[in-house]
Amino acid sequence: MTTDTMMKSGVGVNLANCKLRYLNSPTTLFENLNIQLPTGQWTCILGRSGCGKTSLLRLLAGLIDDEVQWQGQLTTNNDQQLSSQVAYMAQQDLLFPWLNVLDNVCFSIKISKGKPNTNDKRRALELLEHVGLSDYVNAFPDSLSGGMRQRVALARTLMQDKPVVLMDEPFSALDAVTRHKLQNLAAQLLKNKTVLLITHDPQEALRLGHQILLMTSAPAVMQHLPVPSASTPRQFDAELAGLQQNIIERLERDYV
Numbered sequence: 001m002t003t004d005t006m007m008k009s010g011v012g013v014n015l016a017n018c019k020l021r022y023l024n025s026p027t028t029l030f031e032n033l034n035i036q037l038p039t040g041q042w043t044c045i046l047g048r049s050g051c052g053k054t055s056l057l058r059l060l061a062g063l064i065d066d067e068v069q070w071q072g073q074l075t076t077n078n079d080q081q082l083s084s085q086v087a088y089m090a091q092q093d094l095l096f097p098w099l100n101v102l103d104n105v106c107f108s109i110k111i112s113k114g115k116p117n118t119n120d121k122r123r124a125l126e127l128l129e130h131v132g133l134s135d136y137v138n139a140f141p142d143s144l145s146g147g148m149r150q151r152v153a154l155a156r157t158l159m160q161d162k163p164v165v166l167m168d169e170p171f172s173a174l175d176a177v178t179r180h181k182l183q184n185l186a187a188q189l190l191k192n193k194t195v196l197l198i199t200h201d202p203q204e205a206l207r208l209g210h211q212i213l214l215m216t217s218a219p220a221v222m223q224h225l226p227v228p229s230a231s232t233p234r235q236f237d238a239e240l241a242g243l244q245q246n247i248i249e250r251l252e253r254d255y256v
């Protein structure tokens with residue numbers, strides 16, 4: 001990523017007083033929910049399964065409007081519509097089975113400006129090298145493992161080069177070493193982007209988050225959690241271990 005590109009990244013997001021209910025459900029998922037995504041920082045959200053994390057992400061990405069009734073104010077600090085400034089990495093990798101790995105990674109380019117040029121392809125190949133898939137550029141998604149597919153999806157998200165990046169459990173299918181490496185890589189390549197990352201892994205949130213939020217209760221509310229003092233991506237140390245234990249205890253309380 002060039003410095004120029006980074007300078008252009010600078011979108012803060014604010015969702016205020018959000019009330020949301022799925023049209024086919026009587027349950028209000030959010031009532032008075034507020035969240036701020038500070039410009040150029042990573043926000044990590046933790047919360048028990050089913051509390052509404054993916055719904056929040058899809059709402060921010062503009063992907064849910066026809067399934068829900070929602071109220072509230074969704075604004076950005078550049079007054080442009082958020083959905084046009086977002087790269088979204090879903091929980092399922094959503095790779096196109098008829099496209100090979102390279103074409104999957106270049107897909108957003110194809111949509112936005114037509115055929116990828118030599119620079120686009122070079123960038124895609126670089127990203128595939130970073131995620132350890134240089135030998136698979138011509139492979140089709142069906143022939144890849146779950147973790148490999150997740151790495152392709154990560155490369156595709158990075159390729160989009162949008163100022164706001166929404167990621168739903170992007171590293172969940174990876175082995176521990178690959179996860180650690182890709183967390184570091186994402187922190188490096190998405191530096192200065194505004195990132196919202198959903199994870200079930202407190203350690204991941206503590207390694208990567210400038211802001212860590214715990215989503216609890218129903219309707220869901222957001223609690224701010226303490227963040228370690230070191231800069232990201234953080235190493236696992238005694239401070240991080242203590243905070244991790246604290247998060248697990250708080251999460252447990254939401255399960256009773």
Ligand SMILES: Nc1ncnc2c1ncn2[C@@H]1O[C@H](COP(=O)(O)OP(=O)(O)OP(=O)(O)O)[C@@H](O)[C@H]1O
Nearest residue numbers: 022024025029048049050051052053054055056067
């Ligand atoms: N399209 C839909 N229609 C109706 N209800 C839905 C729909 N999608 C999700 N829900 C419900 O909304 C609630 C929140 O789901 P969501 O996927 O946002 O939770 P989550 O916190 O991301 O869960 P997980 O951690 O398991 O991914 C759940 O009760 C789910 O059943």
